[in-house]
Amino acid sequence: MLTFQTSPSVVGYCALPDVASLTGRAYRVFIALSLSMAMAIVATFSLAVSGWTVLTGAAVVLIVLNALWILGGVVLFLLRLHAPKDLDVSPPARWQSSSKTAVLITLCGEDPTRLPSYLTRFTASSPRGGLAPQTQVFVISDTSGDAAVANKDAALADLIAAGDIMYHRQAENTDKKLGNIAGWSDLFGDACAYMLVKDADSKMGAESVRRLIWQRDQRPNTVLLQAAIPLVPSLTRFGRMSSRLSDTPPFGDTKLNHDFSEAAWIRPARWGMELDPAMRSSARNAPQSMGTFFRRDRRWSQGYLEHMRLLTGAGLQPLSRLHLVTGIFRYLSAPIWLVLLVLLSLGSVEASIFWCVALVALVLLVAKPYVFTDLLPYIRTWRRWAVILRAFVSKFAVSVPVGPLISLRNAWAVGNVALGDDCGWKSSRRLQWQLTAGWQAAGLGVALLGFTLTGGPVSTLWVSLIFVPLITAPVLIPVLNGTPQ
Numbered sequence: 001m002l003t004f005q006t007s008p009s010v011v012g013y014c015a016l017p018d019v020a021s022l023t024g025r026a027y028r029v030f031i032a033l034s035l036s037m038a039m040a041i042v043a044t045f046s047l048a049v050s051g052w053t054v055l056t057g058a059a060v061v062l063i064v065l066n067a068l069w070i071l072g073g074v075v076l077f078l079l080r081l082h083a084p085k086d087l088d089v090s091p092p093a094r095w096q097s098s099s100k101t102a103v104l105i106t107l108c109g110e111d112p113t114r115l116p117s118y119l120t121r122f123t124a125s126s127p128r129g130g131l132a133p134q135t136q137v138f139v140i141s142d143t144s145g146d147a148a149v150a151n152k153d154a155a156l157a158d159l160i161a162a163g164d165i166m167y168h169r170q171a172e173n174t175d176k177k178l179g180n181i182a183g184w185s186d187l188f189g190d191a192c193a194y195m196l197v198k199d200a201d202s203k204m205g206a207e208s209v210r211r212l213i214w215q216r217d218q219r220p221n222t223v224l225l226q227a228a229i230p231l232v233p234s235l236t237r238f239g240r241m242s243s244r245l246s247d248t249p250p251f252g253d254t255k256l257n258h259d260f261s262e263a264a265w266i267r268p269a270r271w272g273m274e275l276d277p278a279m280r281s282s283a284r285n286a287p288q289s290m291g292t293f294f295r296r297d298r299r300w301s302q303g304y305l306e307h308m309r310l311l312t313g314a315g316l317q318p319l320s321r322l323h324l325v326t327g328i329f330r331y332l333s334a335p336i337w338l339v340l341l342v343l344l345s346l347g348s349v350e351a352s353i354f355w356c357v358a359l360v361a362l363v364l365l366v367a368k369p370y371v372f373t374d375l376l377p378y379i380r381t382w383r384r385w386a387v388i389l390r391a392f393v394s395k396f397a398v399s400v401p402v403g404p405l406i407s408l409r410n411a412w413a414v415g416n417v418a419l420g421d422d423c424g425w426k427s428s429r430r431l432q433w434q435l436t437a438g439w440q441a442a443g444l445g446v447a448l449l450g451f452t453l454t455g456g457p458v459s460t461l462w463v464s465l466i467f468v469p470l471i472t473a474p475v476l477i478p479v480l481n482g483t484p485q
Contacts, residue, residue, distance in 0.1 A: 037074075040359065100191060201285040203283050261310055267317050345451045
């Protein structure tokens with residue numbers, strides 16, 4: 001069965017959304033620019049060193065690792081802006097699919113009360129969107145617990161009775177989401193040419209589904225088509241800002257992040273994987289509080305770190321290995337920064353970090369104005385300019401204090417995974433360390449302030465970008481979790 005999904009993209013066509021889609025000249029430019037800028041930062045730091053020690057050498061190695069990861073993202077963003085514009089892949093006006101497609105909506109711990117209204121709108125619009133009768137909606141659940149099962153059954157009863165959806169629940173909650181999909185495939189998969197897999201919090205209109213099916217029909221060599229779905233506008237301040245190897249958990253068993261590994265193993269078989277980056281009438285919910293964000297990010301951190309054991313897998317292409325590394329460093333970069341911060345704040349590395357930090361900040365800020373290049377055709381009035389600039393400044397102002405909190409949490413998550421703590425697919429347990437209250441972060445910030453005061457005023461000034469947000473976390477977090485009036 002050939003599939004397409006509505007999770008965030010792992011590969012692309014017509015554009016360069018991530019490292020997996022780089023080819024030829026763009027790939028060489030990516031490597032050359034990333035290495036050049038990273039070496040410039042390392043050279044600046046090395047010139048600022050007043051005394052070389054073993055710890056200084058270790059700091060240089062850590063700086064190289066994180067500089068490559070950060071600057072690789074900057075270079076990739078610049079390449080994306082100069083790539084050819086996305087092609088129009090909309091189907092002809094009167095086109096109707098002849099391929100049987102199953103729309104799978106996975107359900108587990110989510111609140112089912114909002115799902116019926118979306119499904120009612122979707123099934124009602126399917127005939128107008130050219131989907132009926134070739135498209136069938138399946139709600140597949142791996143919910144456990146008598147009360148939760150009864151709640152979901154009741155919420156979907158009217159849709160089931162009307163024949164608008166088919167409902168399938170796994171009797172045994174084996175392998176969580178993956179087992180849920182596999183169980184459906186065993187029962188119904190042979191009757192369908194394609195399946196579209198959606199989480200319960202993802203919304204997609206009939207026109208978007210029609211667009212995906214048409215693209216699959218036009219390119220039979222494509223085995224996986226990902227849809228880049230924007231986020232639903234958030235209510236809280238934080239939500240708006242954020243808008244195959246056997247092993248044992250947390251480094252194996254149930255995969256908590258399967259997109260990257262799917263891409264890595266499909267590419268050697270010469271199947272096509274594509275991304276539709278321009279999905280309309282589609283959206284998904286974002287975490288509305290720092291607590292829900294951290295719970296999701298804990299699962300993602302374990303999922304990305306699982307990929308470390310795939311790096312040496314036989315048959316993977318070099319670009320796929322590089323793609324896996326970029327995902328792994330999304331979380332490994334946090335403890336690396338933490339170690340660097342400790343070394344600098346304790347004076348273990350004798351260096352003036354002013355120019356090094358200034359160069360990193362300059363490189364990151366240089367990419368910011370490029371965001372507007374894609375928006376220029378649409379910004380035709382001063383009012384639109386004002387709205388975009390306000391959003392840009394607001395997000396930047398919020399991300400500065402939130403960044404240290406997220407990095408601290410990511411460092412804790414990496415350590416947690418390294419110690420063998422498996423968070424599971426969707427954990428309902430309370431977090432073992434409630435950073436979201438802010439008081440633990442504040443205590444760490446006070447301790448960090450005490451360390452940096454021994455290193456002199458210059459060191460204290462730079463590290464204040466870290467300890468000030470930590471100390472103010474008990475006030476900052478409730479403000480970000482609040483809803484603007």
